[in-house]
Amino acid sequence: MIITADDFGLHPAVNEAVELAHRDGVLNAASLMVGAPAAADAVARARRLPSLRVGLHVVLADGPAVLPPAQIPDLVDAQGRFGSAMARDGCRFFFLPHVRRQLAAEIRAQFAAFAATGLPLDHVNTHKHFHLHPTVLSLILSIGREYGLRAMRLPREAGAPLLLRPWLALLRRRLQRAGIAHNDYVVGIAHSGGMDESVLLATLARLPAGVGEIYLHPAVVSGARIAPSMDGYRHADELAALLSPRVRAALDHVTARRGGFADVLAAT
16 A cells, blocks of 8 residues: 655645654655745655655646746746646647647656656656646656656546546556556545545545555645645645544554555565
8 A cells, every 4th residue: 555645845834744644644655746836845854754755746737847938838827837728738738749849848857857856766646647648648658767767656546437447548558568567546536635534544444456545635734725726625634634543553454565656566
């Protein structure tokens, strides 16, 4: 079992929660947004926590880019932020070669920024699971190999919408063909922003077989104070769940092997 915090680096309150949840709770891993406002603070905390497994959270929607707007004008606004129109942007990634070249440059810049931290690359995933898009996945696989990519998140959750299932199957096949390790299932999509103690305990009571990843969005404050798009998120409740003795006891009961992707997948 891999317990991951997404959006590491987004806000100091997220970074504080990641440190607390790893040091005193059940958190094993965190996914770093290298271009986010508090990324430097996140890296400093990670260096103090050598057992925290850190991966790259590639941001291509609803967040900041690493490259300046002048280099990727077709991807970001004047402030250097990606928008939230993922269907439109996905079409542009696929059909427009000049947009795809800018996309490749930004993905490479994010991998390079992670490499510059000196942290081992435990895994890669994307903000809002944009790597379900075949063009995004292709670029991450080709560029990521140069930076030590070995594992990626498969966002396959029980009850996934029918529309997504062919894309999930394609993603899984492509990861397997590329020799990239991945989890068998994930928990965190249906209850995103609300992974509190009761949800975690219910999840742990009915785990499927295989390597699982449970991902959360912990912080010491909640909602729009972290980001405008997270107005309904209960970040502090998710932190409390990660610190819960009941959750720890349930995890100890159902699985003996926990860690980051490198730890868990190496043991399978």
